[in-house]
Amino acid sequence: MKLSVLLFAAAREIAGCESVELELPAAATVAQLRVALLHTFPTLAARTGILLCAVNNVYASDDRVLQASDVVACFPPVSGG
Amino acid sequence: MIELTQQPIDFSTLTESVRSDQAGAVVLFLGTVREFTGVARTSWLEYEAFPEMATAAMQRLEAEVRQRFNVVEVAISHRYGRLELGDIAVAAAVSSPHRAQAFEAGRWLIDTLKESVPIWKKEHYADGATEWLHPEPVMGSRPEAAIPVASTFMSESSPEIVPEA
Numbered sequence: 001m002k003l004s005v006l007l008f009a010a011a012r013e014i015a016g017c018e019s020v021e022l023e024l025p026a027a028a029t030v031a032q033l034r035v036a037l038l039h040t041f042p043t044l045a046a047r048t049g050i051l052l053c054a055v056n057n058v059y060a061s062d063d064r065v066l067q068a069s070d071v072v073a074c075f076p077p078v079s080g081g
Numbered sequence: 082m083i084e085l086t087q088q089p090i091d092f093s094t095l096t097e098s099v100r101s102d103q104a105g106a107v108v109l110f111l112g113t114v115r116e117f118t119g120v121a122r123t124s125w126l127e128y129e130a131f132p133e134m135a136t137a138a139m140q141r142l143e144a145e146v147r148q149r150f151n152v153v154e155v156a157i158s159h160r161y162g163r164l165e166l167g168d169i170a171v172a173a174a175v176s177s178p179h180r181a182q183a184f185e186a187g188r189w190l191i192d193t194l195k196e197s198v199p200i201w202k203k204e205h206y207a208d209g210a211t212e213w214l215h216p217e218p219v220m221g222s223r224p225e226a227a228i229p230v231a232s233t234f235m236s237e238s239s240p241e242i243v244p245e246a
Contacts, residue, residue: 057133
């Protein structure tokens, strides 16, 4: 399945785009999405530290199973306030 | 009241929105843009938000603060975009029957917001350098807040996170 991943802050700047389309196996997990994302943008791993993932506006753990209709976002630890 | 805005925050209106005959105490927290962090001199700050999730996360925070504390009203406003020195980046207000609860709820609210709401700030220093900031460890009234973001907030089953109503 194709999944579009939104990127924010340092992750967006390093990747050079606000979103990226990844090809993933059906019922892929967030962990598999991380691997695909870092394969596409190898420099992301070193420069953003821990990359957080959110699915449908809620933080998601690595074992979360993804669907093609999910809104997925990846970003560095937050620093608002 | 939950707001994510690119306009200056009207903290008088926000504070007024939590006042109530049922409350004997109102606590307002303002986070403002500071010029010096140690020797580093800030010129301005750029705040980036993931607007849909940030709004949803602030709504969940409001629900959770109501569940955890004896509060009457809760209001949060966070600004994003370019902010100058002294500008208000965030305002959080709570009202409750007594002041101890209001201080406690207000402290929890701003600490948890800073850990969980998807907003990032980028420093633009006076010397021209730029830097995305990393989260500050929060020490004090809430020891569990010192746990890194990744382990506290990544799990959907975390008790810290209240499902959307």
